[in-house]
Amino acid sequence: MSDQSTDGRKPDDEILQVQAGGRQFSDEELQDLVASSDAGARAPTNQSVALLISGLALLWSLFQLWIAQPQLWFGQYLPVLNASQTRPIHLTFAIVLAFLAYPAFKKSPRGHVPIYDWVLALIGGGCAAYVFLFSDTLALTARSGLPTQTQIIIGSIGIVVLLEAARRALGPALTIVCSLFLLYAYMGQGWLIPDLISHEGLSFNAIVNAQWLDTAGVFGIPLGVSTAFVFLFVLFGSMLDKAGAGNYFIKLAFAGLGHLRGGPAKAAVVGSAMTGLISGSSIANVVTTGTFTIPLMKRVGFTSEQAGAVEVASSVNGQLMPPVMGAAAFLMVEFIGIPYITVIKHAFIPAVISYIALVYIVHLEALKKDMPALGESKSFLGMIIKFVVGFAVFGAAFTALIYVVRYLQANMAGASSAIMMTALLVLYALLVWVSSRRPDLEVDNPNDKVVVIPTVAEVYPTGLHYILPILVLVWFLMVEQQSPAKSAFYATSLMLFIIVTQKPLKALFRGRSDFGAQISEGIVDLKDGLIAGARNMIGIGVATAAAGIIVATVTKTPIGTELAGLVEQLSGGILIVMLVLVGLFSLILGMGLPTTANYIVVSSLMASVVVSLGAQEGLIVPLIAAHLFVFYFGIMADVTPPVGLASFAAAAVSGGDPIKTGFTAFFYSMRTVALPFLFIYNPALILYGVDLGTTAGILQAIWIFVLATFAMLLFAAATQGYFLAKSRFYESAALLVVALTMFLPNVWLDTFQSPFDELPPSEFVEAVEAAGPGDRLRLRIAGPDLDTGETAETTLLMNVDADGDAQSRIDALGLILIEDGDALNLDEPAFGSSAGESLADFDFYGDDPVQIVSVQRPADRWPKEIFYIPALLLFLAVVMLQRRRQTKPAF
Template identity: 30%
Template sequence: MSFERIIEDTSISDEEQREIIKKYDSESRFRNLNIPWMIRMVTFLAVGLALFHLITSFTGPLITLKHRALHTGVILALVFILYPSRKKAPQQKATIIDLFMSLLSLLTIIYIFVDYAGIVTRGSQPNQPDLLFSLLMVMLVLEGGRRVVGTGLTILCSLFLMYAYFGPYLPRIIAHRGYSIEDIFSYMYLTTEGIYGTAIGVSATYIFLFVLFGSFLNRTGMGQLFNDAAISISGHTAGGPAKVAVISSGFLGSINGSAIANVVTTGSFTIPLMKRTGYSKNFSGAVEAAASVGGQVLPPVMGATAFIMAETLGMPYAHIALAAIIPGLLYYIGVITVVHLRAKKQGLKGLSRDELPNMLQVIKERGHLLIPLILLIYMLFGGFTPIYAAAWAIISTIIISFVRKTTRLSIKEIFKGLEDGTRSSLGVAMACAMVGIIVGVASLTGFGLKMTSAILFLGANTLILTLFFTMIASIILGMGLPSIPTYIITSSMAAPALIQFGVEPFVSHMFVFYFGILANLTPPVALAAFAGAGISGGDPNRTGFISLKLAAAGILVPYIFVYSPELLLQGTSAGSVIWLSVTAITGVIMLGASLEGYLLTKMNPFLRILALSGAITLVIPGGLTDIIGISMLIVVLISQLLQRKRTVKTA
């Protein structure tokens, strides 16, 4: 049977994909407009915004407040047209109220552009129109965010706004002097500290362009290239389809930055293939979820978080991308190890070679699509700004698509790519605008410092306890959020506790980011795992717990690099990096063996504990820990060899 026939027989339909992604991702619950003038209006706004960002990536952005206001206002206008206010609202056309709110969103841009000089001159003394538009903008962001991102973040924003006002009446540990309605709302709209703060700033620069880049890659068939290449390389091995899911989802997840969308698009054919090979429903969904989430910590793009981290910490992008390589690879080696050992333990086979696509044919058909990615990486490491690099990557994708007829983009498809890129950015842009409210209130009231004090108090001045409570805080703060807002919130609220304890800022930010994105795998709000279960037909919570097991390296490694920053290439030599990589990879493989209870054959409880201890000591950099870990590994291997020999003799 041909590979194409296998995919056709096992993959879920496009309609089923849409239903699943709508169930778990509120960003996908948009209207399918059937009114021609509304469709044209959406196209005009979306394509116009995309072209604006492409042009300003070369000419330079507008004045900060104007640039962010234009980005946010157009995003809001599109949200009110495309997203219904409730399930029972019209799904094919925008209502009068929706159109009115869309118009108000555009007016918030006009007001800032027309009276920019007055706004700057008045400073902290806003006039009545300032206050009216400030109140209007906050309400629009809350309602637009509710429609796209969901009620969870909307409620959190509302609580923070209430906290800003009712501060004097709260318990002393979190109380503050309090602010008037005028102070709170004007701070959110008329400054670059609230809605128009850092979060929407990165949305209006890095995020938008990288989402646009991903849109064009999808239209040219880059996803198909990754899938075909992965299955050609590993499809024939034990449990091959699961390894395909890990490899292809890792590549795609790093670029598109959306774990849930990645689970549904890649998982639509990898999950049925895994089940066909013999993996259980829950395990199949968990593999795809764990692999998709891990893309957010995998260089070079890291879902665009690397660029924001670079700007926040004032570090070169190349430094962050290089530092994240070893932890990112350890995460994926950990997932593949468990997948492989599960296949060996259950005697699962891969697909036969004659069922798989030919690698040379895959490269010949779509290999040229790798050129824009290579160009992007070259420019990022060559010192060009991420914005400039992303813009050239987009242009090169369009040009390179003309190499072959199967990937060629017509003029209509180019405009469709611009529109799709803008539409794909609506969810993360709205999340960033809402995060701006949260971070703005935290900055205004000093809440971040209070949270830092609370974490340090709970940690009882002990680093390990402080790390544990910071981990819990990061998971809670990251629930249901895309990776970018997750990083911004956790780095603002949770990371300062570690920095105050003496952990380096970069290490602290990486620690909270890892656990923020793992919120997508941790029940009760494990959206990536739930999406995987939706495709596999498994139990959502069970799938979530298995995905956490698969992501065990992602839980262990952040603790290790806090105690030993060498894992992030901090203050170490090239020779040390090679040795560190070898011992860490060996440790992660032992960790997988311990969790799965299988290495060369089944392991008894004592060997599993020994393997776990050896794994931890090998992952921790250091001569003594390496000797201890290698000794434990030798004991485990000898025991496994003897046990397998006895088993063969008995058989």
């Protein structure tokens, strides 16, 4: 976010306050901190240079809006660019702005752009623009395997300059990692490279061709996602924030929660969750909400480190919250090949229960310290009931709207769009009129002697029109199921209209005479929002381009296919050990990488490893669960010392010690650490296999949500050592057992009863014949590994989706059976089939055959829910023990 994009607050105190354990920064320094990390710290004093940087940022935003929706009326008059043309232009803007906006070093000048930065900006932008200008020539030469010497020179210079741009915008970590991957691709072998992933090495020309001149390296999928999706969502968030939605969300959170015990901390969590809807930056979230919430948390009894840690935990979790998710959601769409709405479906429950648990954690901290409320105390349970009722009312209204729109589309197809557009504009005008009846929200000073917390009734009418573009985004994503780019375009277009018109309309409704001046103000806000959105994208643009180097290296060398063997050796083939190793790997990488780049790196290397090793243990791990696993741990790197950037930002606000803040935040974030392991072993937590298109599926999702929320609250109470009263160690252990039982009842059931009946391979055809639609069979496959020749095993899941004879069902899977007495051998599966993809690592032409060694079908056994009974009895026992020591209400 830019230095003016958080809430427009002016510095209240230029004096730096020094407190025990750390220094509390002024507002001006905090805004500079955000600018340094998100938008570039350089602010040229030369007006012409400043206008040039702003003009380039503005032009970039306009370019992205143009390519987002070329089929509008002007599409027939302006050229329509394809992906191979838009990506180089996108990177050209990012590289040029990176050198103009980010100083080379901490001591480099910020007031002017040195000559070497101008040179680097022109060279880097020229190398990227070359790919656009000469795309036809590249198609006939480099992309056909015949690069010219000139192209190699341009490509090699482009790679070096890109890595320098990434170092400036993101720190040295990504540049170092990309350089190591380039060295590995070139050298192939050496004393630092294990034999398992060694190769002959690629030529210099081949590396440059693959990385810069082709469409799979720098200009590959990650940059394509940044170009097509991410920019629009970042711009949407920037415009919302510029319009005043950020301050509105914070005020609304405080109005609803500020009166409770530890209210400022609870408001920080909820405010950060709402801010996370429009921001993909954990550091910006910390500074935006933390400058107000952290001082108030300290006022009611939180230490500097605890206040900072609460803000860190809640702000970092903002990247888990759909729809933005720090840009990772859009990358998952491309990497996994599933619709965007499916990613949101899988990510929603873990994100929400994580936030609910964090609210509960700060509530427990408030109870432990007997913290007062700010103002008249209100009931936490009453607030929860009001929230549930409000959510139910909103859900019913949204459902009714769906039926109304469907009726219009069915009966008035030609006029339905015009009617809906008119209704939206009328609703917008009505909401602005409601807002104009009340004073505009001011930014509060948390250091005031008396803090007046408004009521929800006073706050919510002032910004209801900010909800409209969010609803439009959700509508097109979830109801119309349009692409993320088109949905973001429509939402952003409405936001552009709102930011220009809200002030003039308020002036009109209030009967003021400065209507023209308010129009000018709206246009200035629009310009500033477009510029801020583009500047916020500089780091993401160069990060996704640089991460493409890693993706291309993975595809061009054995590291992508052989890393599974290396991790298997380190973990001893034990899935839980391997998951811990992957989590640690993600944390270590993420200490210096932004979340998006970290996700690209780790998912490229590790996501398929999690799936394949899980299959070897007989556990079917959905690919989306593996991707969410590495994403969660990448996010935790923003918290974890010694390089947790969000923790340092929070310490700058609170004046606390950044290392202590980081450790406290990690402790508060234990639920976020536990969740990835839980949905690997129980994919139902991410609604995998749950059909939300049916009533039964919706009811199942509600049941999963309620159960997971209850379990996560108990997990939080166990890790915090407090429930109704301070917990003894055995009570915490009991609560932990209850929580894990609620999350993973199958662990206990599998201990007493085998989940599958084992059948010999000779009965495979009969088992397929007897299976009904919707049944699942699991096949244990063994055979020689394609690379090592050693015997490998995996598990293949066979979904019986339709009626038919056994052979047609087997053909649908892609298996080709060869009977050999009692043995059942396999020929190479049909190309492009699901079996072909799952068994790609087997050698079907070796001396030893690939065989089905066993067939497993679900056993008829107890329902797993039976273990909820002893768990609930254990829970009641803890309640009875703690009730005797309880001295204050639990809610």
